[in-house]
Amino acid sequence: MIYFSRFTKIAFFLLICLLIAPTFGVFAATGRAPSINGKIAFASDRDGNYEIYIMNANGSGQTRLTNNNYKEGHPDWSPDGTKIVFTSNRDGNPEIYVMNGDGSGQQRLTNSPAADTDPDWAPTGEAVVFQSMRNGNWDIYRVDVSGANLVQLTADAADDVDPTWSSDGNWIAFRSNRTGSWQIYFMPATGGAAVRLSAGSGENMQAVWSPTGGQLAYHSNRDGNWEVYIGDIATLAETRVTNDAPKSQAPTWSKADFMGDGGAKTLGWVTMARNSWMQGHGIAQGRRPSASSTTRAIAALCHSESSRWA
Numbered sequence: 001m002i003y004f005s006r007f008t009k010i011a012f013f014l015l016i017c018l019l020i021a022p023t024f025g026v027f028a029a030t031g032r033a034p035s036i037n038g039k040i041a042f043a044s045d046r047d048g049n050y051e052i053y054i055m056n057a058n059g060s061g062q063t064r065l066t067n068n069n070y071k072e073g074h075p076d077w078s079p080d081g082t083k084i085v086f087t088s089n090r091d092g093n094p095e096i097y098v099m100n101g102d103g104s105g106q107q108r109l110t111n112s113p114a115a116d117t118d119p120d121w122a123p124t125g126e127a128v129v130f131q132s133m134r135n136g137n138w139d140i141y142r143v144d145v146s147g148a149n150l151v152q153l154t155a156d157a158a159d160d161v162d163p164t165w166s167s168d169g170n171w172i173a174f175r176s177n178r179t180g181s182w183q184i185y186f187m188p189a190t191g192g193a194a195v196r197l198s199a200g201s202g203e204n205m206q207a208v209w210s211p212t213g214g215q216l217a218y219h220s221n222r223d224g225n226w227e228v229y230i231g232d233i234a235t236l237a238e239t240r241v242t243n244d245a246p247k248s249q250a251p252t253w254s255k256a257d258f259m260g261d262g263g264a265k266t267l268g269w270v271t272m273a274r275n276s277w278m279q280g281h282g283i284a285q286g287r288r289p290s291a292s293s294t295t296r297a298i299a300a301l302c303h304s305e306s307s308r309w310a
């Protein structure tokens, strides 16, 4: 009962926020796995325009970290839980910034008249990866947290977006429409040839790395409606995890073994059915608890906010 009331609660909170966020037009809608300081960073326009906030996992202690008339979004905690990288257009167009976890020490990392957005922290903490329009289409870049050593990692004429650094630091996954539909790719973290992981002609979205870094989970509509898939970067084999009439989306891995079935194999996702949310997890067993009063309360709590774990 303890594991269900506590960690599951946290995992469900993130899952629900992930999928609800786009519905409410939230500026940033990506998720991170657990947690060194237990806090969630999120963007909200509750005070008139988008700002970065943090809160405890139960929704208490909500604190605004930015306060200006511009648009802040896409917060991501540093691996050690002390800093937050985020996007702001305070200097005239979207740039990447970093600040301390209490909002102090805000510094700009990028300086380009084009949009720079969607930062994702390296697991080693020394750099971030992000997407930029500076060459006329979206490409993936990395930059040190000091602002030095900017490197362009993709140069395809199509759009390359949603970069995410693997848990082991070796790879960067992203989504590209270079074949005419959105597909999941990965490449060495230092750049180089990208390998396409997702097959078929459907759309593939929102890739998240497994805790060990060897697999990616994402959702795809290739089979007629949105289902969750796992792709293995060594074999390029894909496994469909869900098979439902409703949409199954927004997968996220847990690092802790909260279902008692071997942490790294535990994956959560959200299935939308009628007007309620159901959550699934535990790939190994395929278990799927129905929505509980706890998860409904959490859904009400997270409301229109997107979030990222510390």
Ligand SMILES: [Ca+2]
Binding pocket: 049, 050, 051, 066, 067, 068, 069, 070, 071, 072
């Ligand atoms: Ca603002």
Ligand SMILES: [Ca+2]
Binding pocket: 093, 094, 095, 110, 111, 112, 113, 114, 115, 116
């Ligand atoms: Ca810029």
Ligand SMILES: [Ca+2]
Binding pocket: 137, 138, 139, 140, 154, 155, 156, 157, 158, 159, 160
């Ligand atoms: Ca490109």
